[in-house]
Amino acid sequence: MSIVISSIDQDLMSLQYVDAGTRDDTAHELSHLAARISDLQSAHDDMARVLKNLKVTAARIQNSKAPVSRLPSDVLSLIFEECHQSNPQWTGVLCLLGQLPIEVRLSHVSSQWREVALATPSLWSSIRFPFEQREDSLVEYLERSRGGLLDVYLGPWAKYPNLERALTTVLIPHLGRFQQLVLEAVSRETLTTLLSAFQDQSAPALRRLRVMCRGTIITPGPLTGGPIFSKGAPLLTDVRLDNVAITLPSPASNDAIPFRLPRASISDD
Numbered sequence: 001m002s003i004v005i006s007s008i009d010q011d012l013m014s015l016q017y018v019d020a021g022t023r024d025d026t027a028h029e030l031s032h033l034a035a036r037i038s039d040l041q042s043a044h045d046d047m048a049r050v051l052k053n054l055k056v057t058a059a060r061i062q063n064s065k066a067p068v069s070r071l072p073s074d075v076l077s078l079i080f081e082e083c084h085q086s087n088p089q090w091t092g093v094l095c096l097l098g099q100l101p102i103e104v105r106l107s108h109v110s111s112q113w114r115e116v117a118l119a120t121p122s123l124w125s126s127i128r129f130p131f132e133q134r135e136d137s138l139v140e141y142l143e144r145s146r147g148g149l150l151d152v153y154l155g156p157w158a159k160y161p162n163l164e165r166a167l168t169t170v171l172i173p174h175l176g177r178f179q180q181l182v183l184e185a186v187s188r189e190t191l192t193t194l195l196s197a198f199q200d201q202s203a204p205a206l207r208r209l210r211v212m213c214r215g216t217i218i219t220p221g222p223l224t225g226g227p228i229f230s231k232g233a234p235l236l237t238d239v240r241l242d243n244v245a246i247t248l249p250s251p252a253s254n255d256a257i258p259f260r261l262p263r264a265s266i267s268d269d
C-alpha cells in the first residue's frame with residue numbers, strides 16, 4: 001500500500017513539474033507574441049503616417065492643376081467674401097442641417113484656400129454664440145477677425161449653460177468692436193442676467209441692437225430690463241425691442257434715456 005501511495009506522489013510531483021514547465025513556456029510565448037504585436041503596431045502606425053503624407057502631397061499636386069488654383073489670392077478672397085455675405089444672417093439654418101459655416105468649409109478645401117480664408121478677416125466677423133460656435137472656436141473667430149468690426153448674436157441661453165462665463169471673459173473684452181448685437185433669451189431671468197453683463201460698458205462702434213425674449217412669459221406686462229451701455233454708445237441708431245424694457249444712453253450726451261416700448265423698432269437717421 002505504501003509503495004502505491006509513493007508511486008502516486010511521484011506521479012503528482014512529475015505532473016506539477018510538467019505543469020510548471022508548461023506555464024513557463026506559455027508565459028514566454030505570450031511575452032514573445034506581445035512584443036511582436038507591439039512591433040507590428042508601431043510599424044503599422046509609421047506606414048499609416050507615410051501613406052497619409054503621400055495622399056496629402058498627391059492631393060496638393062492635383063489641386064494645383066485645377067483652373068481655380070490659378071486665381072490670384074486677392075480675387076479668391078473677394079469670392080470668399082461674396083459667399084459669406086450671400087448666407088442669411090442670424091438664421092442658423094446650416095447649423096440645424098448639421099453643416100459647418102461657409103467660412104469653415106471654404107478653409108477646408110485645400111491648403112491654398114485655407115491660407116486665403118485665414119488671411120481674410122471679414123470671413124470671421126460674424127459671431128453666433130453658442131448656436132454655431134462653442135467657446136474654443138469663439139476664441140479662434142475673434143483672433144482671425146484681426147480687430148475688425150463684429151456682428152454678434154448671443155443666445156438662446158438654454159443651449160449653453162456657460163454662456164455667462166464665456167460672455168464676461170471672452171466676448172466683453174472685444175465689445176469695442178461690436179457693430180451689431182442681437183440678444184436672445186428664453187426667460188425673464190436669463191434675459192436680466194444677459195443684460196447685466198452690458199450694464200457698465202461702452203460700445204463705441206455699436207450701430208444696431210436687438211433684444212428679444214422668446215420664452216414663455218407668464219407674468220403680464222413688459223419684461224423688466226435695466227440700463228445698458230451706461231458708459232456710452234454714440235453710434236447706436238437702430239434699436240429693436242421685443243416686449244423688453246431697457247434704458248440706453250443718449251447718443252449726444254451719454255445721459256441715460258429710457259426705452260420702454262414693447263415690441264418697439266426705433267431708427268434714427
